[in-house]
Amino acid sequence: MTIFPCSRCGITPPEPKPGAPDPQGLPSMVLRHRCRADGRGYKVTFWGRDQEANALDCIYRWNEANARDDPAWHAERYDYLLSTCKTRGGAAP
Numbered sequence: 001m002t003i004f005p006c007s008r009c010g011i012t013p014p015e016p017k018p019g020a021p022d023p024q025g026l027p028s029m030v031l032r033h034r035c036r037a038d039g040r041g042y043k044v045t046f047w048g049r050d051q052e053a054n055a056l057d058c059i060y061r062w063n064e065a066n067a068r069d070d071p072a073w074h075a076e077r078y079d080y081l082l083s084t085c086k087t088r089g090g091a092a093p
Helices: 051-066 071-084
Strands: 017-019 028-034 041-047
Touching: 028 051, 041 051, 051 071
Parallel strands: none
Antiparallel strands: 017 028, 028 041
8 A cells, every 4th residue: 555645744654663562462553754844743553463454554544644635545545445344245345
């Protein structure tokens, strides 16, 4: 999944990295970005059993905040949501 640039400064953050586990022991992935426009640090964290899925979820949440109105994001958003929203029996809705 493509990581879109920051909507404030235009810099693309690095890939998510493993973070500290949550209180139940689930592993996490963390996407961090230090914005040059406002000097603030932004952090997106996602916990779950599968680290690969955690990384995709981090990227998705980052993109929702930073690329929501960019038409280039719409196709990836649709594909991602279609893969996560399965009906009974595994068929896509």
